[in-house]
Amino acid sequence: EVQLVQSGAEVKKPGESLRISCSASGFTFPKYWIGWIRHTPGKGLEWMAIMYPDDSDIRYSPSFQGQVTISADNANSTAYLQWTNLKTSDTAMYYCARSMGYCGVDNCVGYFDLWGRGTLVTVSS
Amino acid sequence: DIQMTQSPSTLSASVGDRVTITCRASQTISDWLAWYQQKPGKAPKVLIYKASKLESGTPPRFSGSGSGTEFMLTISSLQPDDFATYYCQQYSSFWTFGQGTTVDIK
Numbered sequence: 001e002v003q004l005v006q007s008g009a010e011v012k013k014p015g016e017s018l019r020i021s022c023s024a025s026g027f028t029f030p031k032y033w034i035g036w037i038r039h040t041p042g043k044g045l046e047w048m049a050i051m052y053p054d055d056s057d058i059r060y061s062p063s064f065q066g067q068v069t070i071s072a073d074n075a076n077s078t079a080y081l082q083w084t085n086l087k088t089s090d091t092a093m094y095y096c097a098r099s100m101g102y103c104g105v106d107n108c109v110g111y112f113d114l115w116g117r118g119t120l121v122t123v124s125s
Numbered sequence: 126d127i128q129m130t131q132s133p134s135t136l137s138a139s140v141g142d143r144v145t146i147t148c149r150a151s152q153t154i155s156d157w158l159a160w161y162q163q164k165p166g167k168a169p170k171v172l173i174y175k176a177s178k179l180e181s182g183t184p185p186r187f188s189g190s191g192s193g194t195e196f197m198l199t200i201s202s203l204q205p206d207d208f209a210t211y212y213c214q215q216y217s218s219f220w221t222f223g224q225g226t227t228v229d230i231k
Contacts, residue, residue: 035220045169045212045222061219095168101216111159111216113180115168 002026004096004116011122012086019082020119022096029077030054033099035112036070036081040092050099050108051079059103086123093118127151127215131223137231144200146226148191148213156192157217163225164209172211173198203228 007021022034035050048064051057053072060070069082079096095118101110128151138144148158156176161169171180173189176196186201200207208230213223 037220044224045214047220059219097169100174108219109157109216111171111174111214112161112169112220113171113174115170117166117168 002114004098004114006094006096006116006119009120009122011124014086014088014123014125016086016123017082017084018086018121019080020094020121022079022081022116024077024079024098027098029072030074033101033103033108033110034072034079035097035099036068036079037095037097037112038064038092039095039118048094049081050103052103053079057103059108086121088123088125090121091123093120095119127154127218127221129213129215129221129223131211131213131226133226134224135227135229137229138203139231140203140205142203142231144203144207144228146198146211146213146228148196148198148223150194150196150215153193154215154217157215158189158191158196159214159216160187160189160198161212161214162207162209163212169212200228 005023030053036048038046049060049070051070071080096116097112098114099110100113130149132147158176160173163169172183177189188199210225210227212225
């Protein structure tokens with residue numbers, strides 16, 4: 001079955017580190033752009049970062065550059081999103097998704113045809 | 126950044142109704158627009174891409190139209206399974222989403 005399976009909900013304190021995962025099955029993981037999207041009640045859906053696992057090409061939204069790190073493990077068909085210094089404002093649902101497009105030098109195009117079910121991250125003291 | 130404005134934010138309708146949701150882009154995006162449906166606790170699901178092309182598995186009661194900056198999603202006859210939240214998304218330049226339209230039972 002073609003799917004993205006995300007890791008479970010997390011509860012963390014401000015300042016802590018976190019890595020969430022997105023495991024792919026049913027398709028050739030390295031050959032698709034895999035992105036992360038944040039969903040909050042206040043700002044809605046926002047794309048954060050996207051990666052092409054085959055050559056590790058990475059793009060970050062300016063809003064999230066320096067705040068998170070995207071990575072991938074091709075051997076395990078898994079993408080990751082990592083924080084080193086969580087803030088209460090990072091509380092959100094995070095989705096991974098597969099893009100049916102590509103990224104050029106200064107732009108990315110393509111809709112997301114496959115989504116994970118989301119990982120809820122709660123950051124609270 | 127390209128901004129996407131959806132309206133209405135909430136829509137109350139009955140089974141069998143014709144429903145239309147509008148999405149406006151802050152600058153022209155040609156037809157690089159997708160529509161997603163999301164139900165509580167579930168992942169978003171793409172219904173339409175390239176403004177009017179139905180993703181495989183999307184029922185034909187869904188249709189999309191528009192180009193440039195104005196787009197519409199229409200459900201010709203609302204079914205019980207269609208009560209959900211709908212998002213538009215531009216993918217002309219990276220990605221931005223509309224704020225969503227919740228279709229609930231009237």
